[in-house]
Amino acid sequence: MLLDWVGTLIVPKWGPDHAGPKGGSWIEGALQRLARDASSSEVSRISAALDAAIRQPEVAQAMKGADASVESYRAGFARWASAAGIDEALMGALYDELALPDVDLFAVDVERTLATLKAAGVRVAVVSDVHFDIRPWFVKAGLDGYVDRFVLSFEHGVCKPDPAIFRSALDALEVGPDDALMVGDRSAYDGAAVEAGIATVLLPPLAEASAERLHLVLASCGLRPLARL
Structure with a gap:
């Protein structure tokens, strides 16, 4: 599974185009x-x-x-x-x-969702347009053990919607497009994964960390969320 970061797993705290409650x-x-x-x-x-x-x-x-x-x-x-x-x-x-990690920005259902995917044997790559290393964010939140690969634009020299970044994620997970699912919140960027042959689920941009939306992703995989952690 390929997961976008900002707007999908965390509430945006910066612009442009990110004006969530943590925006200031x-x-x-x-x-x-x-x-x-x-x-x-x-x-x-x-x-x-x-x-x-x-x-x-x-x-x-x-x-x-x-x-x-x-x-x-x-x-x-x-x-x-x-x-x-x-x-x-x-x-x-x-x-x-x-770049300062803020664990309060992660949606409340992120850990449960990632844990469910891990338990089901689903490999996960976080695919993000970002200019800094987001791994410390996951470490600080105790989520790094659930992510198999990080595919970050500044490390690959390419940003969404270029299909190349999605192909890099497939290579990192060693899976083909028919065996992958991209999950994001922006049609013009994350939605471009379909150009790489990847089925894509788009969620409304995350506006509150208390919002629970990721069960929809699990349902598309035929999975039920684990009990609350």
Whole structure:
């Protein structure tokens, strides 16, 4: 099984296109690390500036596919922050904040779902467009033992919707497309797995960590969730 990460297993905490309830936490965290005003009004101001900046065509273009490498993401992020009027120190703190593991962002049914798949002998690869190593997130949440492979865009130089990243995941799991299922939350990106011949299940983007949606994935595999862990 191929599983998307942001919006499927965790609540997004950053943009662009990620405005969940934790959306301001990375801004607040960055401000606190710099010992700056981290009031809700200041967080909202910066969040609004970032939201407006990402809608600028040149910024959106700079961020498109930026997760293909650390360098391309850093360059795109710098363009985004500059367009939002964010100074260099805060830009660096925001950039660093992105990669800090936050176990509270994982949906409540992730562990139970992964444990059920593991018990059934289903091999799992997490396939994510990301510019940093997400393995520490799974280690901190105690979930790393359930994941067989991590296929991360910055390590492969390719992002969704390029079918190549899905083929890399198949190779990592040593399975063919007919024996795999891709699960994600974005039709334009995760849905592209069908171009690699992989059956795909799309869920609404995760907005609350308390939401339980992954039983639908297990049902598509003919599995029932294990008892609560």
